[in-house]
Amino acid sequence: MFAVLGDPAIYEYENAxxxxxxxxxQRYAKLESRRSADGREQWLNWVIRLPASGLIGxxxxxLYPDGQAAIAYVLSSRYWGRALAREAVAAMIGELVENYGxxxxxxxxxxRNQRSLRLLERLGFRRAAAGNSIPVEPDELMMIxxxxxxxx
Numbered sequence: 337m338f339a340v341l342g343d344p345a346i347y348e349y350e351n352a353x354x355x356x357x358x359x360x361x362q363r364y365a366k367l368e369s370r371r372s373a374d375g376r377e378q379w380l381n382w383v384i385r386l387p388a389s390g391l392i393g394x395x396x397x398x399l400y401p402d403g404q405a406a407i408a409y410v411l412s413s414r415y416w417g418r419a420l421a422r423e424a425v426a427a428m429i430g431e432l433v434e435n436y437g438x439x440x441x442x443x444x445x446x447x448r449n450q451r452s453l454r455l456l457e458r459l460g461f462r463r464a465a466a467g468n469s470i471p472v473e474p475d476e477l478m479m480i481x482x483x484x485x486x487x488x
Contacts, residue, residue, distance in 0.1 A: 345413035
């Protein structure tokens with residue numbers, strides 16, 4: 337995953353690549369607990385792997401006790417535009433709804449990131465109403481999907 341996450345194109349809008357393999361190992365070791373330090377959040381992480389290409393990205397979700405989940409995803413720019421992110425995120429959503437009882441999904445991202453906006457809209461997400469409980473910076477968008485829109 338270090339090579340995948342070293343792709344500078346995926347950091348056009350935010351964050352930065354992992355500084356070292358050791359740092360990434362430590363980060364993954366923390367995520368292996370699958371729980372936040374206080375135990376209230378459940379962390380789920382999956383790598384995206386293609387048979388002919390190996391690792392190409394990941395999808396992840398933070399599950400909250402109230403049946404909500406925040407999702408995120410990263411895909412190597414080499415694989416953009418092939419519907420692979422949509423397929424991976426849709427599979428994760430199905431897993432979250434069917435096996436974890438998630439009834440509301442959210443995604444927060446930089447408003448300039450039109451690629452993510454289009455992906456989420458294609459999956460049925462809509463822009464969250466102003467004043468929701470999750471803080472959103474002026475340059476960010478919050479997209480949501482509620483269970484009746486997610487039914488498998």
